[in-house]
Amino acid sequence: xxxxxxxxxxxxxxxSPAHWQSSLSHAFEKPSQLREFLALPGEETATSEHGFRLRxxxxxxxxxDKGAPRDPxxxxxxxxxxxxxxxxxxxxxxxxxxxxxxxxxxLRKYHGRAxxxxxxxxxxxCRYCFRRNYPHDAPLLTxxxxxxxxxxxxxxxxxxxxxxxxxxxxxxxDERLAAxxxxxxxxxxxxxxxxxxxxxxxxxxxxxxxxxALLQRSRLPATLVLHANHARELAPGVAAPLxxxxxxxxxxxxxxxxxxxxxxxxxxxxxxxxxxxxxGVLPYYLHLLDRVAGAAHFEVEEAQARQLVADMxxxxxxxxxxxxxxxxxxxxxxxxx
Ligand SMILES: *Cc1c(COP(=O)(O)O)cnc(C)c1O
Ligand code: SF4
Numbered sequence: 001x002x003x004x005x006x007x008x009x010x011x012x013x014x015x016s017p018a019h020w021q022s023s024l025s026h027a028f029e030k031p032s033q034l035r036e037f038l039a040l041p042g043e044e045t046a047t048s049e050h051g052f053r054l055r056x057x058x059x060x061x062x063x064x065d066k067g068a069p070r071d072p073x074x075x076x077x078x079x080x081x082x083x084x085x086x087x088x089x090x091x092x093x094x095x096x097x098x099x100x101x102x103x104x105x106x107l108r109k110y111h112g113r114a115x116x117x118x119x120x121x122x123x124x125x126c127r128y129c130f131r132r133n134y135p136h137d138a139p140l141l142t143x144x145x146x147x148x149x150x151x152x153x154x155x156x157x158x159x160x161x162x163x164x165x166x167x168x169x170x171x172x173x174d175e176r177l178a179a180x181x182x183x184x185x186x187x188x189x190x191x192x193x194x195x196x197x198x199x200x201x202x203x204x205x206x207x208x209x210x211x212x213a214l215l216q217r218s219r220l221p222a223t224l225v226l227h228a229n230h231a232r233e234l235a236p237g238v239a240a241p242l243x244x245x246x247x248x249x250x251x252x253x254x255x256x257x258x259x260x261x262x263x264x265x266x267x268x269x270x271x272x273x274x275x276x277x278x279x280g281v282l283p284y285y286l287h288l289l290d291r292v293a294g295a296a297h298f299e300v301e302e303a304q305a306r307q308l309v310a311d312m313x314x315x316x317x318x319x320x321x322x323x324x325x326x327x328x329x330x331x332x333x334x335x336x337x
Pocket of ligand 1: 110
């Protein structure tokens with residue numbers, strides 16, 4: 001549109017995209033480009049995306065070893081042809097989200113906590129994701145849907161914690177988050193705010209000073225739950241962003257998914273906990289895989305999972321051993337294994 005249409009009104013100057021937004025727009029979205037960047041041998045990386053597109057920010061791609069088709073970081077994002085094999089027991093909505101919907105973007109499954117899904121978009125597409133078969137690039141909740149969501153939260157006196165989720169809630173920019181959090185601050189029964197995001201690890205520049213400041217300003221104590229599955233995701237570039245969040249008084253936790261070929265050995269899990277602690281992050285959950293169609297090749301048997309956690313317990317202080325859980329639809333909490 002031309003700015004000469006209405007010469008009497010000030011032109012709306014688009015703000016220059018923040019560094020993190022430009023990172024997002026330069027993410028790898030074609031397997032052929034990523035294969036070339038990583039010098040991957042073609043035979044071992046045959047691919048088929050099955051409706052869930054590849055997306056890998058360059059910051060994350062830089063952490064993957066070159067020429068290594070079995071790299072544990074690559075495996076989380078590379079669409080193997082295995083995704084196309086139907087497996088009994090693996091379905092499109094394995095965690096029963098549909099039944100927990102209270103308003104647009106609001107899921108209320110567990111006592112006292114409501115999940116507010118700001119967007120279905122993510123900076124990275126994780127092949128094991130239980131949302132992989134949902135629409136994946138829907139925009140942020142519209143203003144109207146957000147009003148309905150906030151009304152549903154305000155109207156439920158039992159809710160004391162709002163969990164911003166998605167997709168990845170840090171796809172929303174700081175201005176939008178600040179406005180939302182101000183609204184949440186004004187809901188009297190709320191006592192805590194939580195954010196689940198992979199952003200600080202996959203595009204560390206997303207942790208702007210403004211993000212830390214707006215979380216610090218809120219009357220609600222904030223917790224950020226990172227989703228790292230492997231120690232190498234906590235590269236040197238995340239040290240400063242995580243320190244910035246800690247200085248703003250934000251509690252940092254991590255949850256992982258136990259994934260075959262990524263972190264299904266005692267050394268990898270122990271190294272992850274040690275590395276998290278070095279960055280002031282405590283391990284929270286280790287999830288068994290949600291049995292979503294397309295992710296069967298990631299599954300680790302429950303018996304092996306128990307052994308792995310027993311191994312961690314022998315090697316680590318108790319506070320560095322995550323709780324092993326599974327999400328079972330209809331249960332009142334995540335189910336400890
Ligand atoms: C996992 C989850 C939560 C949070 O559970 P915690 O055990 O408190 O971490 C809340 N709501 C939904 C819908 C969830 O899936
Ligand atoms: S960032 Fe989270 S929601 Fe997005 S694809 Fe990965 S696991 Fe799924």
